[in-house]
Amino acid sequence: MANINRFTINVPQAEIEDLFVRIKQTRWTEEPTGAGWGYGTNSGYLKELVQYWSNGYDWRKQEAWLNQYDQFTTEIDGIAIHFVHVKGKGEQRKPLLLIHGWPDSFFRFYKVIPLLTEFNNSFDLIIPSLPGFGFSGHTAVNSDKSGEILHKLMTDVLSYDKYFIAGGDMGSVVAKSMANQFPQQVKAIHITDVGYPDGSEDWSVMSPAEQQFGQTVQHWFFTEGAFNMLQSTKPQTLSYGLNDSPVGLAAWILEKFYAWSDNGGDIENSFTKDELITNIMIYWVSQSINSSIRTYAENARASYMGGLQSAKKVEVPVGVSLFPGEAQFPQEWAERKVNVANFSKPEKGGHFAAMEVPYLYAVELKNFFEGRS
Numbered sequence: 001m002a003n004i005n006r007f008t009i010n011v012p013q014a015e016i017e018d019l020f021v022r023i024k025q026t027r028w029t030e031e032p033t034g035a036g037w038g039y040g041t042n043s044g045y046l047k048e049l050v051q052y053w054s055n056g057y058d059w060r061k062q063e064a065w066l067n068q069y070d071q072f073t074t075e076i077d078g079i080a081i082h083f084v085h086v087k088g089k090g091e092q093r094k095p096l097l098l099i100h101g102w103p104d105s106f107f108r109f110y111k112v113i114p115l116l117t118e119f120n121n122s123f124d125l126i127i128p129s130l131p132g133f134g135f136s137g138h139t140a141v142n143s144d145k146s147g148e149i150l151h152k153l154m155t156d157v158l159s160y161d162k163y164f165i166a167g168g169d170m171g172s173v174v175a176k177s178m179a180n181q182f183p184q185q186v187k188a189i190h191i192t193d194v195g196y197p198d199g200s201e202d203w204s205v206m207s208p209a210e211q212q213f214g215q216t217v218q219h220w221f222f223t224e225g226a227f228n229m230l231q232s233t234k235p236q237t238l239s240y241g242l243n244d245s246p247v248g249l250a251a252w253i254l255e256k257f258y259a260w261s262d263n264g265g266d267i268e269n270s271f272t273k274d275e276l277i278t279n280i281m282i283y284w285v286s287q288s289i290n291s292s293i294r295t296y297a298e299n300a301r302a303s304y305m306g307g308l309q310s311a312k313k314v315e316v317p318v319g320v321s322l323f324p325g326e327a328q329f330p331q332e333w334a335e336r337k338v339n340v341a342n343f344s345k346p347e348k349g350g351h352f353a354a355m356e357v358p359y360l361y362a363v364e365l366k367n368f369f370e371g372r373s
Contacts, residue, residue: 002157007071007082007135009063013284015261016059019246019284023054025093037258041251045267047256050247052273053232058107060274062278069113073135076149081128082106082135083153086113088122094369095125095160097150098354101169102292103253105134105282107275108168109354123369124160130170132291133251134282140294142302144309147177155185160349164372165168166365169351171293176338177310179318184197190319190368192353194328194337195311217327224259228250231296239290249289250280259350270356317341320366323357326352342368 028197029041047104073082096116100108106129116123129136131146141149154160162185165170167175179186197214206214219226230238242249254267254276261270283289301306318338322328331343334351346364349357 001073001089002076002080004157006074006075008064009071009135009285011059011063015285020054021025022244022246023050023068026050026245037255041255041258044178045258046247046251046254049250049273049276053246053250055279057195057274057277059281060124061360062274063265066278069110070261071135074153075146076152076157079131079139080137081131081149081150081153084124085158086112086117086125086127088118088124090121092121092124092351094125094367094372095154095158095163096125096369097154097165098127099161099165099169099171099174099339100127100130100133100165101171102133102295103279103283104169104352104355105129105254105279107279107282107355108352111358112362112365115358126154127157129339130174130292130295132295132305133284133288136288138291140291140298142295142298142308143173143177144181144302145298146174147181147309149343151178151182151185154270161185164188164190164369167354168192173299173308175216176182176314179314179316180309180312181317186316188317188319188341188369188372189314190321190365192319192321192323192351194320194329195336196327197338198311207332209328210247210333210336213327213333220327227256228296229244230291232300233297234294235290235297238239242289243287244294245278246284249284250277252313253280253283260325261356262348263324270350270352275355314338317372319364320344321346321361321364321368322347323351323353325353325356 017106028276036042069084069086073080098109100106106127129151132140154163164187165175172193175189175191179189204210204215242252258267263270318340319342320334320340320342334340346360349360352359
């Protein structure tokens with residue numbers, strides 16, 4: 001039986017003081033006139049956020065809020081795994097594994113915890129930090145290995161015989177992998193993205209809507225996908241600057257929260273400054289940015305060496321919620337990738353839906369998992 005240890009976030013004050021020294025000593029770069037967010041993270045907004053980070057943000061308050069739910073660590077396959085475990089009400093609760101992606105963290109799901117646990121026969125929520133992320137061990141592994149580790153967390157460590165999964169971004173990839181590796185234990189999964197073209201497709205057999213989606217994704221990779229190529233090939237080069245400069249780290253992460261949310265041109269239509277900084281702080285205080293981005297390289301190398309389980313069609317029942325801030329894939333594309341048991345298009349929200357529109361996200365999960373056993 002694996003040892004389970006209680007975990008409390010308690011960052012030494014010296015590390016907080018060091019952070020503020022680094023922020024104060026930032027060497028700001030110039031920005032083209034009228035750049036907005038077109039060249040990357042907007043300088044004006046970044047300076048505004050950093051000013052608040054230095055003078056208005058209260059890490060100890062946020063740290064206490066993160067610690068309101070029971071957190072634990074255990075060791076699986078030689079890697080420390082951090083997770084939040086919140087039990088719901090009632091005798092017929094469903095165990096639900098919630099898996100984050102990049103550049104978010106286990107914090108992605110904090111606002112949906114009460115929405116999914118505080119009703120009768122609700123969910124037992126298990127919210128891990130992926131291997132290489134946050135307060136888990138800094139060992140980068142591919143999505144199949146992450147899936148193996150999280151399966152052991154659910155079955156060997158927490159003794160759930162059968163369970164459900166929901167995730168987004170990399171969490172969708174890991175959820176698909178787990179469904180394919182462990183179809184007897186994974187009863188159903190809910191995801192917000194189903195996978196993207198990888199160059200192996202025969203577009204001649206696809207519908208016009210799928211062909212249009214393929215063109216859209218190709219354009220997206222040319223205009224927005226440089227981070228993916230860099231993190232999949234040379235993550236170590238990038239990590240030196242991100243681990244050393246809090247403002248550099250913030251800029252790298254903020255760009256994605258702006259570009260991938262349904263914010264109408266104002267990032268704070270989707271997230272508060274406190275939420276944005278707390279997510280950044282998890283990377284900063286844990287010094288996990290290096291291993292988190294190296295995960296992209298591990299996935300790329302596994303794909304080259306023979307493929308990943310997540311690339312195969314998922315046969316267990318899958319709920320798909322396509323939020324408007326995501327790449328708008330047609331339902332027939334989803335049906336090529338997974339066994340679609342439900343396909344819905346909420347009216348608002350983006351890539352980080354659990355943070356951005358927690359009520360809508362919780363409703364999507366409740367509606368899909370209701371009646372499944």
